[in-house]
Amino acid sequence: MKKIPMVDLGAQYKYLKKDIFKRWEKLCDSTSFILGKEVSEFEREYAEWAGTKYAVGVSSGTSALHLALEAVGVKGKKVITTPFTFIATCEAVVQAGAEVVWADIDDKSYTIDPVEIEKKIDEDTACILPVHIYGYPADMDKINKIADKHNLSVIEDCAQAHGAKYKGKKVGTMSDVAGFSFFPGKNLGAYGDAGGITTDDKEKAELIKRLRAHGSSKKYHHTELGYNYRLDALQAAVLRVKLKYIDEWNEARRENVEIYNEALKDTPLTLPRVSENIEHVYHQYSVLAPDRDKLQDKLGRDNIATGIHYPIPVHLQPSFKYMGHKKGDFPVAERISESCISLPIYPELKSSQIEYIADKIIEFYV
Numbered sequence: 001m002k003k004i005p006m007v008d009l010g011a012q013y014k015y016l017k018k019d020i021f022k023r024w025e026k027l028c029d030s031t032s033f034i035l036g037k038e039v040s041e042f043e044r045e046y047a048e049w050a051g052t053k054y055a056v057g058v059s060s061g062t063s064a065l066h067l068a069l070e071a072v073g074v075k076g077k078k079v080i081t082t083p084f085t086f087i088a089t090c091e092a093v094v095q096a097g098a099e100v101v102w103a104d105i106d107d108k109s110y111t112i113d114p115v116e117i118e119k120k121i122d123e124d125t126a127c128i129l130p131v132h133i134y135g136y137p138a139d140m141d142k143i144n145k146i147a148d149k150h151n152l153s154v155i156e157d158c159a160q161a162h163g164a165k166y167k168g169k170k171v172g173t174m175s176d177v178a179g180f181s182f183f184p185g186k187n188l189g190a191y192g193d194a195g196g197i198t199t200d201d202k203e204k205a206e207l208i209k210r211l212r213a214h215g216s217s218k219k220y221h222h223t224e225l226g227y228n229y230r231l232d233a234l235q236a237a238v239l240r241v242k243l244k245y246i247d248e249w250n251e252a253r254r255e256n257v258e259i260y261n262e263a264l265k266d267t268p269l270t271l272p273r274v275s276e277n278i279e280h281v282y283h284q285y286s287v288l289a290p291d292r293d294k295l296q297d298k299l300g301r302d303n304i305a306t307g308i309h310y311p312i313p314v315h316l317q318p319s320f321k322y323m324g325h326k327k328g329d330f331p332v333a334e335r336i337s338e339s340c341i342s343l344p345i346y347p348e349l350k351s352s353q354i355e356y357i358a359d360k361i362i363e364f365y366v
């Protein structure tokens with residue numbers, strides 16, 4: 001079997017190439033490289049698809065979260081988030097001048113546990129930042145109830161969850177401001193770094209638009225200290241082409257997951273457990289595996305790429321050592337980190353490839 005990658009960006013590129021190059025040619029002919037129509041049209045289309053009044057294109061998922069946090073105001077305060085995430089979630093909190101406070105995760109969904117959030121709230125808490133990890137929406141009703149009770153703002157990290165639904169509601173519509181990443185490997189990916197925010201709040205959308213461009217809405221007039229966090233017009237052009245396919249691609253991921261689940265049901269793996277009211281978009285198909293590292297080595301020898309998302313929870317990363325946490329502080333996140341393994345998942349993955357992967361896993365456990 002030819003090597004099976006974690007994600008095959010080339011497969012989509014093949015059939016999108018013509019459309020993308022057509023748009024790029026038009027854009028380059030116009031020399032409208034910074035913001036302009038391509039970005040504003042993408043923002044309009046993305047807001048419409050996401051189900052919010054506003055969307056703002058920015059330079060990455062990390063800058064989206066940073067600006068979302070600045071827009072709700074967290075400087076000098078505390079932000080409660082999950083240690084079971086990509087580091088950027090927590091870096092953005094620090095960049096926004098706030099202190100990260102972690103709350104452990106639920107052991108089925110791997111998203112932040114609302115019961116743990118309540119234990120961490122004090123008078124300095126300003127915001128809750130749940131992450132829809134792997135494309136599984138966090139328990140937003142409970143989170144929003146806690147936020148209302150304590151008068152906190154909520155920001156969703158939707159970097160892995162474009163189009164995922166919680167009780168019929170799309171992620172990115174259930175908080176004050178939400179951040180998305182369009183990193184190439186995400187469910188909706190550009191051809192370089194890109195990100196976006198969604199919100200129904202006009203003032204915050206306008207503030208974020210200013211902050212992404214040096215605190216300016218009129219050239220050389222600066223109302224706030226801002227950043228150079230603009231979405232690149234070339235990336236907006238790619239995203240406009242790809243946005244048409246995202247629902248179809250998410251559906252194809254779910255179909256592939258069904259094939260995996262059926263093929264792996266009699267193995268010692270713990271497969272994703274999805275509540276009835278959740279529409280998962282499987283940015284990762286991550287399972288818990290006994291003897292995880294040995295399984296990963298074996299699959300590598302069988303030409304199957306795998307990933308660990310994530311091997312070290314954020315509270316134990318050297319970059320956050322100054323927070324003073326130790327092993328044992330967030331036992332669920334730590335336990336999942338030790339046995340999770342992500343198998344290849346992307347819309348174009350073939351059932352024959354999934355069967356091959358499943359056969360090799362079954363072989364490992366006999």
Ligand SMILES: *Cc1c(COP(=O)(O)O)cnc(C)c1O
Nearest residue numbers: 060061062086088089159181183
């Ligand atoms: C990818 C990711 C980010 C950061 O997005 P970038 O576009 O890489 O800056 C933030 N949070 C999570 C959960 C992510 O997976």
